[in-house]
Amino acid sequence: MSTHRAILLVEDNPSDADLTRRAFAIGRIVNELVVVEDGQDAMDYLRGEGSWAGRNVSETPALILLDLKLPRVPGLEVLRMIRADARIRRVPVVILTSSKEEEDVGAGYDLGVNSYVRKPVDFKEFQTVIGNLGMYWLLLNEPNPPVK
Amino acid sequence: MDAQQMVGHELRVLHASEQVLSTMEDAETGVRGYLLTGDSRYLRRFQSALSNQRLARRNLRQLATGSSEQQARIAKLDRLLEIRLSGLSGVVASYKTEGPDAAVAAADPGEGSRAMGEIVDLVHDAQQEEYWLLSQGTRTVEAQASHMRWILRMGGALLIVLITVVGVVGERDIRSRQRVEESLTGSEGRFRTLADGIPQLCWMANADGGIFWFNQRWYEFTGTKAEEMRGWGWQSVHDPEGLPAVLAGWKNSIAKGEPWEMVFPLRAADGTFHPFLTRVIPVRDQSGKLVRWFGTSTDITAQRRTEDALRENQERLLLAEQVARIGTFEWNLVETAANQPAPELEAMYGLPPGGFSASHGTWLDLVSPEDRDYTKRRMQEAMKTGAPGAFEAEWRVIWPDGTTRWLFGRASVLKDDTGKPLRTIGAVVDVTDRKRAELEVLRINAELEQRVNQRTIQLEASNKELAAFAYSVSHDLRAPLRGIDGWSLALLEDYGARLDDRARQYLNRVRSETQRMGNLIDDMLQLSRVTRDEMKLEKVDLTALATGITAKLRDAGPERFMEFVIEAGLVAVGDGRLLEIALTNLFSNAVKFTGPRNKALIEFGRLEKDGEMAFYVRDNGVGFDMAHAGNLFGPFQRLHKASEFPGTGIGLATVQRIVRRHGGRVWAEAQVNRGAAFWFTLGASA
Numbered sequence: 001m002s003t004h005r006a007i008l009l010v011e012d013n014p015s016d017a018d019l020t021r022r023a024f025a026i027g028r029i030v031n032e033l034v035v036v037e038d039g040q041d042a043m044d045y046l047r048g049e050g051s052w053a054g055r056n057v058s059e060t061p062a063l064i065l066l067d068l069k070l071p072r073v074p075g076l077e078v079l080r081m082i083r084a085d086a087r088i089r090r091v092p093v094v095i096l097t098s099s100k101e102e103e104d105v106g107a108g109y110d111l112g113v114n115s116y117v118r119k120p121v122d123f124k125e126f127q128t129v130i131g132n133l134g135m136y137w138l139l140l141n142e143p144n145p146p147v148k
Numbered sequence: 149m150d151a152q153q154m155v156g157h158e159l160r161v162l163h164a165s166e167q168v169l170s171t172m173e174d175a176e177t178g179v180r181g182y183l184l185t186g187d188s189r190y191l192r193r194f195q196s197a198l199s200n201q202r203l204a205r206r207n208l209r210q211l212a213t214g215s216s217e218q219q220a221r222i223a224k225l226d227r228l229l230e231i232r233l234s235g236l237s238g239v240v241a242s243y244k245t246e247g248p249d250a251a252v253a254a255a256d257p258g259e260g261s262r263a264m265g266e267i268v269d270l271v272h273d274a275q276q277e278e279y280w281l282l283s284q285g286t287r288t289v290e291a292q293a294s295h296m297r298w299i300l301r302m303g304g305a306l307l308i309v310l311i312t313v314v315g316v317v318g319e320r321d322i323r324s325r326q327r328v329e330e331s332l333t334g335s336e337g338r339f340r341t342l343a344d345g346i347p348q349l350c351w352m353a354n355a356d357g358g359i360f361w362f363n364q365r366w367y368e369f370t371g372t373k374a375e376e377m378r379g380w381g382w383q384s385v386h387d388p389e390g391l392p393a394v395l396a397g398w399k400n401s402i403a404k405g406e407p408w409e410m411v412f413p414l415r416a417a418d419g420t421f422h423p424f425l426t427r428v429i430p431v432r433d434q435s436g437k438l439v440r441w442f443g444t445s446t447d448i449t450a451q452r453r454t455e456d457a458l459r460e461n462q463e464r465l466l467l468a469e470q471v472a473r474i475g476t477f478e479w480n481l482v483e484t485a486a487n488q489p490a491p492e493l494e495a496m497y498g499l500p501p502g503g504f505s506a507s508h509g510t511w512l513d514l515v516s517p518e519d520r521d522y523t524k525r526r527m528q529e530a531m532k533t534g535a536p537g538a539f540e541a542e543w544r545v546i547w548p549d550g551t552t553r554w555l556f557g558r559a560s561v562l563k564d565d566t567g568k569p570l571r572t573i574g575a576v577v578d579v580t581d582r583k584r585a586e587l588e589v590l591r592i593n594a595e596l597e598q599r600v601n602q603r604t605i606q607l608e609a610s611n612k613e614l615a616a617f618a619y620s621v622s623h624d625l626r627a628p629l630r631g632i633d634g635w636s637l638a639l640l641e642d643y644g645a646r647l648d649d650r651a652r653q654y655l656n657r658v659r660s661e662t663q664r665m666g667n668l669i670d671d672m673l674q675l676s677r678v679t680r681d682e683m684k685l686e687k688v689d690l691t692a693l694a695t696g697i698t699a700k701l702r703d704a705g706p707e708r709f710m711e712f713v714i715e716a717g718l719v720a721v722g723d724g725r726l727l728e729i730a731l732t733n734l735f736s737n738a739v740k741f742t743g744p745r746n747k748a749l750i751e752f753g754r755l756e757k758d759g760e761m762a763f764y765v766r767d768n769g770v771g772f773d774m775a776h777a778g779n780l781f782g783p784f785q786r787l788h789k790a791s792e793f794p795g796t797g798i799g800l801a802t803v804q805r806i807v808r809r810h811g812g813r814v815w816a817e818a819q820v821n822r823g824a825a826f827w828f829t830l831g832a833s834a
Contacts, residue, residue: 015631022638069623098623098630121626121666122659123634 005062006032007138010042010078011096012070019123020065020096020130027131031062031138039073042066043081046088060091063137066113068097068104076104079111092137162275164208169271171201172229176264179236183243183251194240198233205229218277225270232263349414349424351382353441357402369447371417385415398428405430405438414445422449472577477559479511479572496555496578498547516544516552531569536560539574542583554583611680618676625669633662664796671798674729675783678805683723690718690727690763694752697732701739708748710739715753718763720830722810730806733799734765734826740793741769741824757827766825771818780816803828 007024011017017035024033036042042064044050048057064082068075075095083089094115095108108116117133120126178194181187205226243251343350344364351366353359358379367373370385383391394412401408407429413421428443469476475493494504497514515523523543530539539559544552559574636658644652691714698712720727735750742748749768754761772787779785781804784797800814803826807814811831818824 013627013631015635016627019631019634019638022634098626119626119630121629121633122663123630123637126630126634 005059006034008042008045008061008064009033009035010037010039010064010066010070010075011035012037012067016067016119019126023123023127023130024134026127027134029131029134029138031134034061038071039075039078041072042078043073046082046091047085057087060088062092062143063133064091064093065096065133066093068095068108076107076111079108079113083112092141094133094137096133161208161211164204164211165271165275167204168201168208168225168229169268171197171204172232172264172267175201175233175236176260179239182240183248186243186248191240194236198237201229201233215277218274221270221274221277225267225274228263228267228270232260232267235259235263347447349445349447351443351445353428353443355402355438355440357398357441359443366445369416370414387413387415387421401428402441411448422447423452424448475576477572477574477576481561481569481571493576496553496576497545498549498551498553514545516546519543527572530559530561530572534561534563534567534569539572542579553578554580614676614680618673621669622673626666629662629666629669633659636662664794668796668798671796671802675798675802675805678726678729678802678809681726683726683809685721686724688720688722688724688727690720690731690752691716693724693728694718694731694735697728697735698750701735705739708739708743709746710742710748710750713749713751713753715751718752718754720763722830726806726809730803730828731765733803737799737826738765738767738769738824740795741771741788742767743793744770757829760829762827762829764825764827766823768823771820771822771824773820774816774818777816777818781814800826 007029009017009020011020014037021033021035024031034045036045041051045052045055046057046060048055066075066078070078073081075097079093079095082091082093092114093112094117095104095113096117096119097104098119105116114137115133117129120129174197175194178190178192178197181190182194208222209226239251340361340363346363347365348363349366349369350363351359352361359377359382362374362377362382366377370377372381372385375381376384383395386394390412394410397408397410407427409425409427411423411425414424415421424445425448426443426445428441430438431440431442433439468474469492473492473496475496477493491501494501497504512520512524519542523541526541527539537558537560539557539561542554542556544554546552555576556579557574557576559572561569562571562573563569636655640647640652640655647655694712694714698714702708702710702712731752735752738750739748742750745768751766752764753766754763756762770788776787780787781800783801785801786795786797788795804814807828807830812829814826814828816824816826
């Protein structure tokens, strides 16, 4: 396990962010969870710009959990920018959202998302989903080599 | 030989004589060519002319059985021809034996042309006689033909001819006065017998006008006796009012000795008056003295009736043309003479009565320039086909006052036997109003289409808004629910030990209500989606679809004992995704409401219902009271307590929307505790 690489959660709803954090904790996923509240912030983190200036951008997150409905830069645009940036384009991105609009799902896959997960209302189910996600992307999946 | 045969005979004689002459000329030409060129083709021509002439001469001899003069003429012609032909044969022979110079010497050109001249004169003389006979014969034939027609209509005229023949022609070859008398008597006897048999009324009067004989038909028609009629007694069958004019006309004719003709009524035996055409001609003897009058009266009731009917028809036609505003025309295509158009036609061209001076050649000038080529082309096509009503066109005319009118015309082209167009007969109507209405309809349609387009754009816009709203609902309403549920659970998990049972129960209530809310939102979204999503029609295997759905339902309720009976080969045209949603809802309902049964039996099939094929999903569940089924398909309508059968009440509304979008309908049949069946059709697409 690339133990100490962070998980980047892009989520503007603090309640959802906290619940996700709780779900990770219950699922015994110990990676640092970095929460950013909008798309711009997410890109700043990944590129070491803005409020994240000076961050070591070679430390790419192990996983990005991306909501679609975000202030400033929307989720799909964030995804497009990630896939267009040579330094970070290999980071697995999981769209974690309330929407199951077909359009969004299709667009997500078109832009190269790795998984598309709809957040269930039932927190128990949500917890299971988060647990499974962590298990898969952080343990089972062979991590990508960082871009040189 | 009757006149008609005679005409045929004369024509044959004339033809034979022409043949004699032309074969002779052929023979002459053949010999001449042979002498000049020595080419054997000319010789062959001479020889074939010889044999043809022999045939022609025999023909002529047999046919020409006319006067002795003519016989002599033909015999002489025969001799001359024989001499000339043997002369020519001699020339040919000397060419062969002694050479061209000797032959040319033997052929005396002066002799040749003299002989030929004589032959030609003789033939022409002979033809003259035949021509004369022909003209006589033709005249008789024509007369007979016209008499035949006359008999059909007014046979009396034939009798006039007959009596003329009897009285005048009969004298030609007979000298003795005595024999004239005898012949006349004999002829008259025959004539009276004939006259009694015809349908006309006939009579004869002395030179002074006293009638001494009526035919039998007169007595039959008038119902009178000979005694009453004698002399001037005939006046009793006349209409007293018209009688003076009749008498005046008749007396005038007697005084001048001239033929007379008049139409007046005569009373029939039954007392009714019939119109009669009466003709009277004087009969004169050899010296020209008027000896008697011969008269016929022909009942022209039928003719009058026909004439009246014809006139009535014409009037009716004229009236119809006026009422219907139809203008008729007739073009003479052979002569470009101006025709006599109906006044209605002139009015259509905005012209005063008599102002329409166009012929078929100049008519196009009246047509608006932009329609001229088209109209001309149509007319030319019609001339080619010549079928009835072959010409059909709409064209504009510009009236002298500048108004534009639309005319519609139809015409037939009449052709002669060789296919040459003779006349065009047609009718024209003014279709300006109809044309305007058509244009108006086109304009309104275009406007309507534009409005529909605008509406569609508006609808599409509001659909997009709706979609955005649905997205928002989906995302924004579910997020807080997840929070409520999540934090309730967190409370239970982290502080459960410090809460009493009731508090924990409350928190569980909060969570279950949250679930319900989440389901409601999901169902609402689905309902709105099935309404607005674009349909993709395809062939859908409903049997396979149902099998897949029921397999999932079985997996979801492994504790249940359920039997699904699905008819094989059910296929429909529709949107597969929507049909899957509809069937899922129906099967889920069936599964839900068969919950209390030990064994659930759920069937899916197809039957003909009221003339259309309907699909059904039937179960043996708890059913429901049809009295409450009215709102079954409205959203949020439920017939069961939520505690017994949970649900949002949106499933059947969704089914109904899907079915309606396919152009079909859905209905239910159920009884309390005896199961339910949901039927649906898929309209024309099924």
